[in-house]
Amino acid sequence: MKEADNFFEKVYQVARQIPFGKVTSYGAIAKYLGAARSARMVGWAMNNASSQREEIHAHRVVNRKGLLTGKHHFSGTNVMQQLLESEGISVIDHQIQDFEKVFWDPIKELPEIF
DNA sequence: ACCATGACGTTTC
DNA sequence: CGAAACGCCATGG
Numbered sequence: 509m510k511e512a513d514n515f516f517e518k519v520y521q522v523a524r525q526i527p528f529g530k531v532t533s534y535g536a537i538a539k540y541l542g543a544a545r546s547a548r549m550v551g552w553a554m555n556n557a558s559s560q561r562e563e564i565h566a567h568r569v570v571n572r573k574g575l576l577t578g579k580h581h582f583s584g585t586n587v588m589q590q591l592l593e594s595e596g597i598s599v600i601d602h603q604i605q606d607f608e609k610v611f612w613d614p615i616k617e618l619p620e621i622f
Numbered sequence: 623a624c625c626a627t628g629a630c631g632t633t634t635c
Numbered sequence: 636c637g638a639a640a641c642g643c644c645a646t647g648g
Contacts, residue, residue, distance in 0.1 A: 533631090534629070534631085535632095538630085544643095545631090546645075547644095548628060548630050550629080551628070569629075570629085571631080581629055
């Protein structure tokens with residue numbers, strides 16, 4: 509374990525930039541960081557997000573299908589869904605409804621963080 | 623150094 | 636159209 513690498517840090521930054529009521533996918537973030545083939549690494553970064561002092565909106569980050577695959581990484585089981593529903597996002601059976609409507613692409617919305 | 627795993631994604635059957 | 640396999644890359648054993 510090392511301190512947050514630049515890659516991880518970027519992931520966290522993007523995750524924090526996700527606006528209220530919006531979500532994004534690991535692949536989108538990975539691609540934005542230039543590591544489209546390392547989508548899994550993004551998930552890994554999220555796992556390591558617990559090490560981050562700042563709270564990462566991991567619940568706003570889902571896979572490309574809009575499925576809350578990483579929900580069991582949260583404290584409880586329905587915590588992630590509750591958070592998303594609190595933001596006006598409909599979640600049924602760990603699946604985000606109208607995913608394309610609430611989808612927030614960093615590449616399209618953010619030219620570049622730095 | 624090699625094998626196994628994982629909060630993913632794309633292609634193929 | 637749905638399920639399975641493969642690919643990618645980093646971390647752990």
